[in-house]
Amino acid sequence: MTTPIEVSGSESEAQPEAVLAGVGAKQIQGRSLGQIAWLRLRRDKVALTGGVIVVLLIVVAIVGPFLVQSPLTYHQDLIDPTFNRPNSGIWHTGISGDHWLGVEPGTGRDMLARIVHGARISLLVAFLATLLSVVIGVVLGITAGYFGRWVDTVISRAMDAFLAFPLLLFAIALVGVVSDGAFGLKGNGLRVSVLVFVIGFFNWPYIGRVIRGQTLSLREREFVDAARSLGARNGYILFKELLPNLVAPILVYSTLLIPTNILFEAALSFLGVGVIPPTPSWGGMLTLAVPIYSSDPMYMIVPGLAIFITVLAFNLLGDGLRDALDPRAK
Amino acid sequence: MLAYIIRRLIGAVLMLLLVSLVTFGIFFWIPKLAGQTTDQLAAAYVGKAPTAQAIQDTKERLGLDKPVIVQYGTYLKGIVAGQDFKAGPVVDHCPAPCLGYSFRTSQPVLPQLMDRAPATLSLAIGASIIWLAAGISIGVLSALRRGSIWDRTAMVIALGGVSLPIYFTGLVSLAIFSYSLGIFPGGGSYVPFTQDPGTWFQSLVLPWVTLAFLYAAMYARLTRAGMLETLGEDYIRTARAKGLPERTVITKHALRSTLTPILTIFGLDLGLMLGGAVLTENTFSIPGLGQLAISSIGTGDLPVVLGVTLLAAFFIVMINLVVDLLYAAIDPRVRLG
Numbered sequence: 001m002t003t004p005i006e007v008s009g010s011e012s013e014a015q016p017e018a019v020l021a022g023v024g025a026k027q028i029q030g031r032s033l034g035q036i037a038w039l040r041l042r043r044d045k046v047a048l049t050g051g052v053i054v055v056l057l058i059v060v061a062i063v064g065p066f067l068v069q070s071p072l073t074y075h076q077d078l079i080d081p082t083f084n085r086p087n088s089g090i091w092h093t094g095i096s097g098d099h100w101l102g103v104e105p106g107t108g109r110d111m112l113a114r115i116v117h118g119a120r121i122s123l124l125v126a127f128l129a130t131l132l133s134v135v136i137g138v139v140l141g142i143t144a145g146y147f148g149r150w151v152d153t154v155i156s157r158a159m160d161a162f163l164a165f166p167l168l169l170f171a172i173a174l175v176g177v178v179s180d181g182a183f184g185l186k187g188n189g190l191r192v193s194v195l196v197f198v199i200g201f202f203n204w205p206y207i208g209r210v211i212r213g214q215t216l217s218l219r220e221r222e223f224v225d226a227a228r229s230l231g232a233r234n235g236y237i238l239f240k241e242l243l244p245n246l247v248a249p250i251l252v253y254s255t256l257l258i259p260t261n262i263l264f265e266a267a268l269s270f271l272g273v274g275v276i277p278p279t280p281s282w283g284g285m286l287t288l289a290v291p292i293y294s295s296d297p298m299y300m301i302v303p304g305l306a307i308f309i310t311v312l313a314f315n316l317l318g319d320g321l322r323d324a325l326d327p328r329a330k
Numbered sequence: 331m332l333a334y335i336i337r338r339l340i341g342a343v344l345m346l347l348l349v350s351l352v353t354f355g356i357f358f359w360i361p362k363l364a365g366q367t368t369d370q371l372a373a374a375y376v377g378k379a380p381t382a383q384a385i386q387d388t389k390e391r392l393g394l395d396k397p398v399i400v401q402y403g404t405y406l407k408g409i410v411a412g413q414d415f416k417a418g419p420v421v422d423h424c425p426a427p428c429l430g431y432s433f434r435t436s437q438p439v440l441p442q443l444m445d446r447a448p449a450t451l452s453l454a455i456g457a458s459i460i461w462l463a464a465g466i467s468i469g470v471l472s473a474l475r476r477g478s479i480w481d482r483t484a485m486v487i488a489l490g491g492v493s494l495p496i497y498f499t500g501l502v503s504l505a506i507f508s509y510s511l512g513i514f515p516g517g518g519s520y521v522p523f524t525q526d527p528g529t530w531f532q533s534l535v536l537p538w539v540t541l542a543f544l545y546a547a548m549y550a551r552l553t554r555a556g557m558l559e560t561l562g563e564d565y566i567r568t569a570r571a572k573g574l575p576e577r578t579v580i581t582k583h584a585l586r587s588t589l590t591p592i593l594t595i596f597g598l599d600l601g602l603m604l605g606g607a608v609l610t611e612n613t614f615s616i617p618g619l620g621q622l623a624i625s626s627i628g629t630g631d632l633p634v635v636l637g638v639t640l641l642a643a644f645f646i647v648m649i650n651l652v653v654d655l656l657y658a659a660i661d662p663r664v665r666l667g
Contacts, residue, residue: 161348166602304494
């Protein structure tokens, strides 16, 4: 039988600062993973540039549409009726003080306004779809990784199945069969919901796999054993013990999923199953550019560059975040 | 080994069943869920100005008034055993594997798919050879010269490549190389290989390169990351320590295990593409499976869409099976069983 050692109050309090005081005048600061990541990210100029562009794009998407002119107004007076293209500006783009990016061939609608309104749709769909994928992916990934056995088998097989779906065809088919007025939604409200559902629902296995893999190694760690021996329930361990340790991969893969989803939305709009015209979208503008790219290259370049810059900015930020949050990096 | 293959084949069949069920559900169950009646559904398949009689006939012909699961069963039976279709007094027999008849052209679906497949196959195979060769070699070189000017340039271009939509690069390349310089023919110039190999090749160069650029960029990034991780492994240090030439260490030890995950992704990508490179075919007007699917969705021609989707899933599942078998050949750590 062991008897507990009597410990007096003063002895039980360890004082690390007192030990460190002898090392030097400079105090050693404890840094959280977040602080370390931020310090690393601040040094990464490329990622930071991406981050700044992302913030600017979000601001443009939120307040931009209130500042630009209507994207639906036809400026027929700016269109040359013979060639059906703008009659002014360099290379017949219609660029002027009133129309900074020129006007659309044929209709004379303001390009800047269409790009800015397109940004709102693009980011809205991409963010919501990413959120949906991340929620499904994290919940199923963490469940599969933590419980293992048949739960893992079922969820992992489901991930394989989802990866084998011809996604683009499914998306186009789904948008096609959901008629207007379904689920009590109409017009673009319905279309955006369907887009978010399709893109988000079929993309979760990518993040699900990552989270499952991380959970598999995390659940073997001592703190999980400790929590379990203290009598914690599975739900508590999953969401209070494991989830906080998964914040880094979730953040990184969300940031990298957003550009994929932006491209996906643009592709669907390009194929004519995105938001309904005349609501502007970047992919939709490129569709209109296909028959006239040889005579009006600007009309193809502007929305193309908008997609490119947006996707690139998110990719740069995502890559930077991944490097900054990598615990193995020094 | 044989047991493994049999188990995987059963898995492949189950996967195809699942894909066909989901596709079937999208067309017949989702509309019901969204509040469409059977009459409305039938009317959509009749075409313009449907009469009450035509709607009734369509409902009976397609069995739309039966539960979705029964319709699905009929469809499956057609694939396995063939199916008889009543077209007025005549009975058409569609031999197995029967994918049904097009609603629009009343032609059987399978020959239509076979008709379109060569174009998609030409596009996918050609592009994948280019992107595998370019992507993997660029990725390996970048990893070996990490931080060099070559590495940084290659990775900037690769990041740009994965950030560009294919229909945009396709249009730009058409504008430059076809419209302005006149080196390659423009969109819609595809002819089958059997008809004129020269023109076939010329018409596919731009689509191949455009498609391969996107994927090469992706594979270069993946290869570089995988290679860097592998080079940090202990067994690479061991291989070097026992005095193997650097060349052997890289090709025999590092590259092999780097290639395993890339092979998996390649299987998925190639499989998806064989079922129709929708965006590329659309941009360059190549009459492949993807374009057939898009035009069929536009006209509500369900059996054709179902056929393309199933064929795509079939390719994905089969290629994955091949990839898993190849694993054992590439990576000595993998043992099947």
